[in-house]
Amino acid sequence: MSFTLRGRIETRLAAAVLPFLVACVVAFLLRDWWPVELVGVMVGVGLVLDAFVYWRFLRYQPGWAAVPLGLLELGLTMALVRLFDIAAPLGPALWFFVGSWLVMQILGHAVLPYVRLTYAEDGGELGTSGQGLALAAATAVLAVLGTAAATQPPTYVLESGLHQGPIVLDNPQTLRGEPGAVVRGGIVITSDGVTVRDLVVVGGRNGIEVHDSTNVRLENVTISEAKMDGVHARRSSLKIKGCSVRMTGDYTQAIDISFAFDLPMSSVERCTVVGGQEGIVSHMAHVDFRRNHVRETTLRAITVSEMSMGKVSRNVVEDAVGVGVYCGDYSHCDIRHNTVRDTRANLKSSDRYTHGHAILSHFYAQATVSSNVLEGNANDMRAAPDSLIRYR
């Protein structure tokens, strides 16, 4: 079919109506914005390609071209989802895209030619219905943006200087620190939809505690001098990005995410962790630890344990005592593209599993490893007799 520019845009908008409505319903049921954000990105990618690429370079579009063009749009959509950090789970997002693509094909090849006699020869234009559709689309975009703006949680700003904690955040909000803002005594989060950004936290039993909360974000926070854990999350789902945690006590953990097996996956990304008994830890949780730098821990640098499911990728672990990356206690771990160097044995311990292994699978755990760089470790990789290491 040979589309006109207007025909492409009107057909695209017509095809977006059903996915948009479905996304609104799903968003309402999940109490989450990602379905609407996803459909917005999807339609946006399509419209940009329609206006600047397809219309110029595809004067005639055979039916089969829908497949490679669909793959192109899928790739761009998922790249933007990643870029904008839209919290769309990969599987549902892919299914949603495929479903929307199918709707578009059925609409373009069957429904619209059926209901509108001149659809094909008008280059996909929908006449007065198309104008109505464009108006409806603009209205929908404004309505969504308006609703999004109206329902955004409030933002509070901590001025430069020392603020005495613990600060308790028990409703959705964004807490942002100006340069030089320091909280002494920790932060406690007990509500969904909380974002903490650009803050220095000093001291406290735990630096930041998160309890029974989802959709929590910790961005660009610096934590030090906590007595127990730097970040201590229980029954919660959170994303930590760009943090710096320095631990000094013997039995401390820098980041501990635990008891959240039934909750959406948590992630720790681009954090620097120094010291403590354990660096980044999960117990009974879905986790994704990537691109972190962990060093100078005294038991394990990265731990995925107690029936956790975890992806550990592109991390750098250095100068750890005991174990570099540990997968233990019935956990399933995907360990790829990490660099683990200079892991030393704990000479004071009688535990044979603290003998400086770069990667260790222990107590019925299953680790899948690939493309890891292991250098200067006392021992490279080991699976306990009851555990597995698979090489991919």
Added chain:
Amino acid sequence: MERSCAIVGGGLAGFVAYVTLRHGGLEPGEIAVFGTDPDPVAAWRPRAEAIRQRRMRSESDGHCYPRSFPGLAPREALRTRSAAPLVQTVCNRYRPSVQEFLRHVEELREQSGWDQSFQPHRVARVSAADGGFEVDDRGCFRHVLLAPGHPGLSLPSELASDPRTVHAYEPHGYADRVAVVGAGMAAATEWLNALAAGAEVVSVRRREPARRPLNVPRPLFSKAGLASFHAAGRAQKVELLVGFGEPSYPPGREWDEPVEWARREGRFSVSASVNGEAQVICATGFRRGFENDELLRCLVEEHELDIEQRWIVLAPDGTVAALTDSTRTLSLAGVPAQWAYPAADTLVGMKYVARRFLRKVDACRSR
């Protein structure tokens, strides 16, 4: 009931227009169809049989249904319970069989009420009158669509009186040595037919045929390409239309391989002129231009219509602008509508004109 619409011509273009009007809500009693044979494929079928055509050149959309979807491919897929036609149509490889096409025309003829509207009469004259058009002595009609078809077979003058000559679209067999004049789809089909019948073939042609899936580039089937065609100046339009009329046939192994094998065996050759062959088959198409059609020639002369070389100048919707206003419509369909739609002689082109004719009728009826 008053008959407000007349279709002059009972061939495929008239049939497509009729089916479209019926889809638009007109009753058989509101439409008069004038033609010489009640079978809409009476003219087309013997030509297809003469060249032993087995497959249509058109694709899934080459049908007479008023809606584009479902076309012949999904219907055949449903009937045969096979996904093959759907896969082929997605790849632009679906060519419905002639049998499939004829079956569909027959089915649609019965469903549409065509025979109730059909009047056996060859129309000689259509002239503008108050609030409509006089169609011979059959009355005055507010909206008239002329679909006179091709104005007869074209034979090169030097061969017209040669007893060896037969036109490709006339019934014929094959002699041992056959000259096929022409280089279009019919000629290519005749090469294969004659070779299959065991004949030696000489292709007589003045130029190499173009290899195109369709006569007209695909963008020109819809608004995207038509907009620039409609905006073109007269000289440029003429140049384009002449180009589209040059002989061509689709690319593909099914055409090339039999010819190549025959060439190796010395049974196929190319020549610039006829030279003593036992039979001369002229695959030279149809006579061109409105002046070869008595009805159109009279219409142009009587109303001093705007013309450009062999074409009647039409509005982009296929109407004769000088004789069309808010109260009446005169449209041309089929090959005479090329000025509005370059592929007007295809089924898609016939539907293009028919749908716009229906719009005119609807707009007038609603007042």
